[in-house]
Amino acid sequence: MAAKWIELVTGSLEQKKQYKQYKRRIETLPEPYGSAAKALQRYLMYYGGITTDGDTTLKMFGDFADLWERAAADGTPVRAIVGEDPVEFAETFAEAYSGTRWIDKERARLTKAIEDAERGEQK
Known part of the structure; x- marks a missing residue:
């Protein structure tokens, strides 16, 4: 019961666990892969391409970690x-990971606000 209430407030505990695992995978990459992956991860977070759907985001991060782990193992530059x-x-x-992004919600909110304002002008 308490777990469901906590998840209601904080989000999925399982997703948080998976995200922490992903972060550990990136942290343990050898150099220069670790530095490159961390820089790209930072950019991805600021870029806003992250979806609001936790499952899609976790899939993206998992694939991202797989990519860097494979590159490190193969010695790919x-x-x-x-x-x-x-x-x-x-x-x-x-962009390969489709889903609703944070900016999509804000775009819809802005469009609705302008439409509501326009209706107010027409009265």
Whole structure:
């Protein structure tokens, strides 16, 4: 009973556990993969490509960790992964995981506010 109440307030405890596992995977990457993955992760968080759906976000982060772990194991150069434009790589990577993003909610809210204001003008 308490767990359901806590999850109502904080979100899924299982998702939080999975996110912590993902973070550990990134933290344990050897260099230079760890630094590159952390930089890209930071960009992804600020870019806003993160969805509001926890399952989709966790899938993206899991795939992201898989990518860097495989690259480290194979000795793939960082540039071979991200290419010449790391920003383009990060944004393309994020866009591959569809779902409702935070900005989508704000776009809808803004559109509704303008429509409501417009209706108020027409009275």
